[in-house]
Amino acid sequence: MLPHDLLTAHFRIDDAHKKALKRLHIETVEDLLLHLPQRYEDISSVQSVGSLMKDQDAVVFGQLGGLKTRKSWKSRVPISEGWVEDGTARIKIMWFNQPYIAKMLTDGMYVKVAGKVTGQEGKLYLANPEVERLESLPIDRHDSIFKNTESLDETIYPVYRETKGVTSKWFFHTVQKCFTQGVLDHMHDPIPEAILKRYNLPILTTALQWIHTPKKAEHAESARKRFAFEEVLYIQTTKARERAQVSAASSYLVQTEQAHIEAFTSRFPFPLTAAQKKSIGDILRDFTGKHPMSRLLEGDVGSGKTAVAATTAYAVATSRPPEGRGKALEYGNLQVAYMAPTEILAKQHFESFMKYFAHLPIQIGLITGSGCMKFPSKTRPTEATSISKAQLLKWVKNGEIAILIGTHALIYKSVEFKHLAHVIIDEQHRFGTAQRRALAKKDARMPHLLSMTATPIPRTLALTVYGDLDLSLLDEMPKGRKPIITKVVAPSHITDVYEHVRGELKEGRQAYVICPRIDEPDPTMENALQLKSVTEEAKRLKKEVFKDARIGILHSKMKPKEKDAVMEQFLAHDIDILVATSVVEVGVNVPNATNIIIEGAERFGLSQLHQLRGRVVRSNHQAYCFAVTSKDSTGKSGKTLERLKALTTAKNGFELAEYDLQIRGSGELYGMKQWGLTDLGMEAIKNLKMVEAARKEANHLIETDPDLTQHPRIAKRIEGISRELHME
Ligand code: ADP
Ligand code: MG
Numbered sequence: 001m002l003p004h005d006l007l008t009a010h011f012r013i014d015d016a017h018k019k020a021l022k023r024l025h026i027e028t029v030e031d032l033l034l035h036l037p038q039r040y041e042d043i044s045s046v047q048s049v050g051s052l053m054k055d056q057d058a059v060v061f062g063q064l065g066g067l068k069t070r071k072s073w074k075s076r077v078p079i080s081e082g083w084v085e086d087g088t089a090r091i092k093i094m095w096f097n098q099p100y101i102a103k104m105l106t107d108g109m110y111v112k113v114a115g116k117v118t119g120q121e122g123k124l125y126l127a128n129p130e131v132e133r134l135e136s137l138p139i140d141r142h143d144s145i146f147k148n149t150e151s152l153d154e155t156i157y158p159v160y161r162e163t164k165g166v167t168s169k170w171f172f173h174t175v176q177k178c179f180t181q182g183v184l185d186h187m188h189d190p191i192p193e194a195i196l197k198r199y200n201l202p203i204l205t206t207a208l209q210w211i212h213t214p215k216k217a218e219h220a221e222s223a224r225k226r227f228a229f230e231e232v233l234y235i236q237t238t239k240a241r242e243r244a245q246v247s248a249a250s251s252y253l254v255q256t257e258q259a260h261i262e263a264f265t266s267r268f269p270f271p272l273t274a275a276q277k278k279s280i281g282d283i284l285r286d287f288t289g290k291h292p293m294s295r296l297l298e299g300d301v302g303s304g305k306t307a308v309a310a311t312t313a314y315a316v317a318t319s320r321p322p323e324g325r326g327k328a329l330e331y332g333n334l335q336v337a338y339m340a341p342t343e344i345l346a347k348q349h350f351e352s353f354m355k356y357f358a359h360l361p362i363q364i365g366l367i368t369g370s371g372c373m374k375f376p377s378k379t380r381p382t383e384a385t386s387i388s389k390a391q392l393l394k395w396v397k398n399g400e401i402a403i404l405i406g407t408h409a410l411i412y413k414s415v416e417f418k419h420l421a422h423v424i425i426d427e428q429h430r431f432g433t434a435q436r437r438a439l440a441k442k443d444a445r446m447p448h449l450l451s452m453t454a455t456p457i458p459r460t461l462a463l464t465v466y467g468d469l470d471l472s473l474l475d476e477m478p479k480g481r482k483p484i485i486t487k488v489v490a491p492s493h494i495t496d497v498y499e500h501v502r503g504e505l506k507e508g509r510q511a512y513v514i515c516p517r518i519d520e521p522d523p524t525m526e527n528a529l530q531l532k533s534v535t536e537e538a539k540r541l542k543k544e545v546f547k548d549a550r551i552g553i554l555h556s557k558m559k560p561k562e563k564d565a566v567m568e569q570f571l572a573h574d575i576d577i578l579v580a581t582s583v584v585e586v587g588v589n590v591p592n593a594t595n596i597i598i599e600g601a602e603r604f605g606l607s608q609l610h611q612l613r614g615r616v617v618r619s620n621h622q623a624y625c626f627a628v629t630s631k632d633s634t635g636k637s638g639k640t641l642e643r644l645k646a647l648t649t650a651k652n653g654f655e656l657a658e659y660d661l662q663i664r665g666s667g668e669l670y671g672m673k674q675w676g677l678t679d680l681g682m683e684a685i686k687n688l689k690m691v692e693a694a695r696k697e698a699n700h701l702i703e704t705d706p707d708l709t710q711h712p713r714i715a716k717r718i719e720g721i722s723r724e725l726h727m728e
Contacts, residue, residue, distance in 0.1 A: 020165030037158030050088035056117045062086030092125035110134040136167040190713035201226040228684035236698030238718045239467030249446040252421035254287035256315040279472040293448035299474025301454045301614030310356040316422040317402040334421035338405040343368040367406035456607045456653025460691040486625040488644040510593040516600025538579040554580035591619040601627035602640040606656040
């Protein structure tokens with residue numbers, strides 16, 4: 001660490017700056033240096049006003065002055081004029097017939113001006129230039145910082161992410177000040193040099209210089225690569241360490257037999273798919289190992305994850321210690337915890353399990369924020385009954401309840417199991433080793449973990465964020481499912497869609513209408529806008545399109561309880577059309593909803609569109625998805641339609657996720673924020689070689705130095721990552 005780590009003490013930064021920096025999580029010199037440029041601009045493209053020549057296409061940066069509007073003498077055309085000044089000279093600017101321009105601009109404003117140099121020598125001006133307003137002027141050749149840089153080969157300068165009160169330029173100058181004051185002499189590279197050498201990556205101090213003051217574009221590139229590698233390496237190391245810790249722990253041996261399992265699955269009203277059989281096999285095999293299983297079951301919506309979960313729960317709940325091995329297995333009946341992200345989903349899983357276990361004397365509990373249930377009821381064995389939380393907890397603790405399904409309420413302190421052997425998690429990306437331990441309480445044995453997800457993510461991302469898990473794929477849909485009919489629709493054809501949906505409603509079906517994604521950096525603002533768009537669209541549909549329909553709304557500003565209530569109504573068919581933001585993603589099963597209209601479809605990534613249309617695949621009725629674009633298929637949006645067409649051709653969600661990542665960039669990846677990666681880290685995810693290299697090095701680090709005692713700097717960094725990834 002740096003001896004003078006307090007940035008403020010060192011640079012005497014004022015309070016306003018301090019506050020602004022804090023918003024960017026910058027408190028130390030190191031933080032500042034790791035606030036990496038977002039991009040670079042080429043200074044050579046910045047011309048000085050003094051050097052402009054007639055007929056040149058000019059781009060200049062400067063301050064506006066002398067703005068006024070008048071009418072021309074002869075034609076009476078309004079003319080706006082003024083000048084732009086950059087420290088070398090000023091040049092006149094004129095706009096003809098655009099009187100509003102001068103109104104939008106003010107004297108003293110910083111601007112980028114682009115236009116053709118017109119007029120006579122000595123009376124040059126820029127005619128009808130484009131003007132872009134800037135927060136501050138970029139760095140250019142005349143900047144003090146470039147006084148001694150005549151030797152620059154290329155002339156690129158960094159552009160930093162700004163925040164109110166701190167400009168990109170401020171960052172540039174402060175970073176340079178750090179450099180000249182010798183701060184780099186105190187920096188230590190957390191990554192062993194041998195690793196960097198293997199991949200030809202620069203050491204920390206070089207990388208910092210290259211990224212903040214590149215002399216060549218390749219230098220900046222090389223430095224970015226290093227920092228991206230570093231981020232992936234830390235995540236991989238975190239995961240490798242978790243994996244090592246888990247495989248050092250002991251777990252419960254789950255004993256079962258093929259015939260026994262088949263007796264259970266043969267009662268299903270359908271044959272298992274080959275993928276389901278294989279996944280069940282993977283899990284049962286893991287159950288017989290000495291150490292806890294850590295497995296991810298990945299499969300599109302509707303691929304039948306619940307049936308897999310139920311079968312493995314059955315194996316655990318009916319497992320008995322084998323004869324003659326009593327000593328090693330002095331525990332009795334084993335238990336299962338099944339955690340869902342929302343209350344309504346927990347209830348749905350509970351109901352599914354009631355069917356799967358209807359014929360068995362196995363007690364199943366449900367625990368959510370709003371109450372507890374148990375199946376079967378003593379008096380009516382085909383039904384579930386409400387019980388008090390105290391009663392439920394007692395039966396969980398003494399082992400009578402073999403399977404407990406619930407929301408986050410499951411991991412509360414008060415919930416104690418007798419022998420928790422198997423934890424099943426539905427769509428919880430941040431469920432980590434710590435939560436797993438918390439569930440096991442004081443139990444010396446760690447439960448097996450089956451994490452399930454329908455979130456389509458590319459392989460490189462899975463290798464990184466799920467680096468601690470083994471993978472089973474449900475890459476096959478149950479037979480006989482009618483594929484969703486997906487149509488990409490231009491707004492001029494929306495009436496056909498409405499017509500179709502009206503027909504479906506008449507047939508007794510239901511529909512979702514998804515409002516466009518709103519990109520807004522300020523989350524409270526984004527929420528407000530979402531709310532507005534959802535309520536307004538619902539009103540409009542009611543008034544103009546579906547006059548007789550019962551329309552409900554769902555958006556992210558609602559409380560979980562309110563969301564659940566609306567979903568219950570939709571499920572009970574008290575609502576015909578649900579107008580929603582993309583909060584509807586996480587899977588509630590409403591089999592009667594067979595239509596989904598997604599407005600502003602081009603604003604979503606393909607993988608998210610896929611996720612959204614997953615809402616309507618559960619039915620025996622034909623399902624429809626209408627991806628409606630905001631603009632008709634002219635010009636640029638022609639490409640948009642082309643991209644959206646992939647929805648109708650891709651085989652599964654993973655293919656679409658790969659497509660998003662490679663074609664559109666990581667920003668398009670579904671649910672990007674939840675993975676806890678920075679933009680740079682996400683960029684790295686595009687590069688399979690880099691991800692594999694980082695994974696290899698991370699595994700090696702942990703194999704040779706499990707507690708990272710020889711790499712304290714890495715240990716320190718991953719501590720923070722671990723906390724962030726799992727929100728501990
Ligand atoms: P997921 O959780 O993977 O999205 P579910 O487990 O909810 O999917 O299953 C969706 C539907 O498919 C359920 O109604 C389930 O009963 C049914 N299902 C599961 N497996 C099969 C199968 N092999 N064949 C036919 N239907 C199946
Ligand atoms: Mg599911």
